[in-house]
Amino acid sequence: MRLLFKLFNFYLSKDKYFARRMFDVLGFVPGNITIYKLAFSHKSSQNEKSVLSQNNERLEYLGDAVLGTIVAEYLFKKYPDSNEGFLTKMRSKIVKRKTLNRIGDKMELDGVLQEFNNTRLSRSMLGNAVEALVGAIYLDAGYAFTQKYIVENILRRYLDIHELENYDDNYKSQLLEWCQKHGKTISYKLISRYKYEKRDRFKVGVFVNNQRIATADDFNKKSAEQAASEKAMIELGFLTEEDDD
């Protein structure tokens, strides 16, 4: 029955062009075409004539959760001896906007987005489309299929897991390097120390040429310095919003 649906979608339905497009991108013919169309409907291109009353944001919400679980288990099994701190950190490196945008790029979702939206593409639309697509596959084909599909066709194919392992967001050393290169002084100062949830919390400021660029709070000074450095890098314009998220 499901196969018949798919054949119909592919050869006969009014959506056959979209079904074929999905086949190009995904490597399988969708069952429920409408959900996949929704996955590519960005809110900015909705208008009164839109066939779909919704945009892809609900699917993004669902896909974000499903992808998070698939990635969580993938890492859980790949690193049987690693603690949850490492696993959590690796997971956030994979599901963060920047990585998802790259995956969307490699999946060539930009073409589909461009065809089905009358709006200017932004880079973050790629990552959002990946999430929405995961949501669509999940609703269309269930968890087991989605898991197998994502692991084989996305994680194993598009992720360089060892690069991610070694990649460290060390903003403090990046900022230091930049300052040295440009002959600027850099210093960190403890601005305040207070109690939060009965624990000590530190507010740290980063100063470039004695000018305060950014501050950040955390439960230890080192992390606060990292966070302040990251904010400073955005402030100074050499981290874009995408990099940061």
Add this chain to the structure above:
Amino acid sequence: MRLLFKLFNFYLSKDKYFARRMFDVLGFVPGNITIYKLAFSHKSSQNEKSVLSQNNERLEYLGDAVLGTIVAEYLFKKYPDSNEGFLTKMRSKIVKRKTLNRIGDKMELDGVLQEFNNTRLSRSMLGNAVEALVGAIYLDAGYAFTQKYIVENILRRYLDIHELENYDDNYKSQLLEWCQKHGKTISYKLISRYKYEKRDRFKVGVFVNNQRIATADDFNKKSAEQAASEKAMIELGFLTEEDDD
């Protein structure tokens, strides 16, 4: 085959006491007993004699993700017309520490934790055990079973979804009420305004009797005031750590 395993676990294995205990708590006999034992092994009670080389933290990490997805889909289907903002907010109300601790309480996990750990129970161990248990069920019985089990035996049984819908963490009005009752003045001041990711960000302080109690940052003043009020309530000792998370 799986049934034979279960019968063995229940009647014959050296773990039959634990298997029966799990049956009391969960309503089904576990297949892989070891994983469930792990779910109740808190790191603080591990010692050299521990049979299990690991504690429940990896299972918590996995269970957190699985539970997040199950809750995400439950809400997605329960509220077909709500936007992703509402769904995300509802989801975080359900998976937050406080709610999970309550669920652990209702599942009477404290008894099991007490029996299998030689450590003092803290309230947050309950919520952690719920997550670890979800991770264990998932590894033991797969996604479909876990989903059905969680929806029917946890979400529908222990959650008052309408209460959660209406519950609003309005810390500002709670703090105001407290100050009025105790004859104290309260005021909010904008401490600084800066750019973060090219957006305006506000640092707001809350002052009780002109003394600064807490500060918080957010992209709009209202949210920063809420966050500062919440911190102030913790500072003043009438929100506990558990309430906050």
